[in-house]
Amino acid sequence: xxxxxxxxxxxxxxxxxxxxxxxxxxxxxxxxxxxxxxxxxxxxxxxxxxxxxxxxxxxxxxxxxxxxxxxxxxxxxxxxxxxxxxxxxxxxxxxxxxxxxxxxxxxxxxxxxxxxxxxxxxxxxxxxxxxxxxxxxxxxxxxxxxxxxxxxxxxxxxxxxxx
Numbered sequence: 618x619x620x621x622x623x624x625x626x627x628x629x630x631x632x633x634x635x636x637x638x639x640x641x642x643x644x645x646x647x648x649x650x651x652x653x654x655x656x657x658x659x660x661x662x663x664x665x666x667x668x669x670x671x672x673x674x675x676x677x678x679x680x681x682x683x684x685x686x687x688x689x690x691x692x693x694x695x696x697x698x699x700x701x702x703x704x705x706x707x708x709x710x711x712x713x714x715x716x717x718x719x720x721x722x723x724x725x726x727x728x729x730x731x732x733x734x735x736x737x738x739x740x741x742x743x744x745x746x747x748x749x750x751x752x753x754x755x756x757x758x759x760x761x762x763x764x765x766x767x768x769x770x771x772x773x774x775x776x777x778x779x780x
Contacts, residue, residue: 627673627677630650630651630654630674631651631677631681634647634649634651634682635681635682638650645749645750646749646750646751646754648754648758648760648761649723649726649758650761651674651677651678651689651693652689652693652696652719652723652726652758653719653758653761653762653765654670654765655667655670655671655674655696655697656697656700656715656718656722657719657762657765657766657769658769659671659697659700659701659704660700660704660710661769664697664698664701667697667700667701668694668697668701670697671690671693671694671697672693672694674689674693675689675690675691675692675693675694676690678690678693685737687733688730688733688734689730691733692726692729692733693726696722696725696726696729699725700718700722704718710770712762712763712766712767712770715762715763715765716759716762716763716766717759719758719762720758720759720762723751723754723755723758724747724751724755727746727747727750727751727754728743728747728751731743731746731747
């Protein structure tokens with residue numbers, strides 16, 4: 618039952634990222650629910666689950682939504698690895714910490730992605746890319762992090778409860 622629920626949640630996240638968010642936001646940038654979910658899963662469940670979510674989410678984002686394979690997969694895996702290395706020192710299970718960490722990871726993801734575009738020969742100005750494509754997403758990813766944190770926190774409390 619848990620695996621079926623995870624698969625259905627994955628399809629729901631994909632639908633929201635690929636169909637619903639572009640319909641709501643008519644801009645060049647979109648909130649990144651997949652990155653937000655990966656970061657929250659890493660914070661709650663650890664490195665192994667975070668890396669699994671990053672690989673699956675990165676492949677889905679690159680193959681089905683994006684147009685350049687690896688543009689999301691590599692930054693997601695790197696963000697999860699770096700986050701899991703420092704999370705035990707700074708994370709408290711509060712929604713505002715989750716929002717702040719997701720905002721920091723959004724900046725890191727955007728910076729890594731811009732470096733990848735530059736390394737592949739793309740004509741990109743890092744400052745302009747960060748200002749126009751990453752900074753506007755910080756608030757929305759932080760808001761999504763608070764929502765996902767609330768959903769996962771409630772689920773964690775239910776699973777840990779023993780009669």
